[in-house]
Amino acid sequence: MAYDVRIIPVGEFLRSDVTGVLNREASRQLLSKLMGASRQQNINRILIDCRDASSVTNLTDVWMLVQDFDALGVTRKCRIAVLSSPEGDFGKVEFLEVCASNRGYAVKAFVEFEGAVTWLAAQQSCSESVP
Numbered sequence: 001m002a003y004d005v006r007i008i009p010v011g012e013f014l015r016s017d018v019t020g021v022l023n024r025e026a027s028r029q030l031l032s033k034l035m036g037a038s039r040q041q042n043i044n045r046i047l048i049d050c051r052d053a054s055s056v057t058n059l060t061d062v063w064m065l066v067q068d069f070d071a072l073g074v075t076r077k078c079r080i081a082v083l084s085s086p087e088g089d090f091g092k093v094e095f096l097e098v099c100a101s102n103r104g105y106a107v108k109a110f111v112e113f114e115g116a117v118t119w120l121a122a123q124q125s126c127s128e129s130v131p
Contacts, residue, residue, distance in 0.1 A: 013045035013120050014038060018053040024061040028072060031065075035073030044075070045120045049083040049113075055092060062092050066099040079106040081116035 014037055016030065034046055057065075074080075080100075084093040093109040100107035110116040 011045065011121055012041075012043050013047055013117075014041070014043055015047045015049065018048060018050045020053055022050065022053050022055045022057065024057055024065060027057065027061075027065055028068060031069075031072045031074060035075075035078075038078065039073065044078045046078060046080045047083065047116055047120060048080065050093070051083055051085045051088070053088075055089045057092060059092065059095055062096050063099050066096065066103060066105070069100070069103070069105060074105060076104050076106070079108075079120055081108055081110055081120050083110050083113060083116050086111045 014034060016034055018030065020026075022030075030048070034048070038044060038046060082093050082096065084090045090109065090111060097107050097109045108116075108119055110119070
């Protein structure tokens with residue numbers, strides 16, 4: 001019999017469940033609101049669950065969204081996990097991760113809730129490289 005036992009200390013994080021259709025402007029509004037709540041609550045770990053949403057964005061929209069991170073209040077102290085379904089828009093979320101990481105932001109794409117929460121709960125400094 002094989003088993004895996006882990007203790008995962010889950011700290012506080014903001015969670016946003018997204019439904020409907022996302023476009024670039026809706027994504028900007030969502031990030032702006034999340035960053036405002038993050039500052040207000042002094043929480044820098046955020047989970048965005050997009051598994052029940054679809055997107056009409058293209059890769060250029062994703063790239064432009066990351067270029068707007070500073071203006072939207074996204075800081076490099078934040079750790080943002082984005083959940084997407086593998087059969088949905090996961091490729092765009094992976095591209096978001098790459099673009100954000102290239103600019104020094106801690107954004108990571110996930111298809112499993114547990115992996116996202118484990119990554120958010122990690123004690124690694126957000127200024128260190130993202131695994």
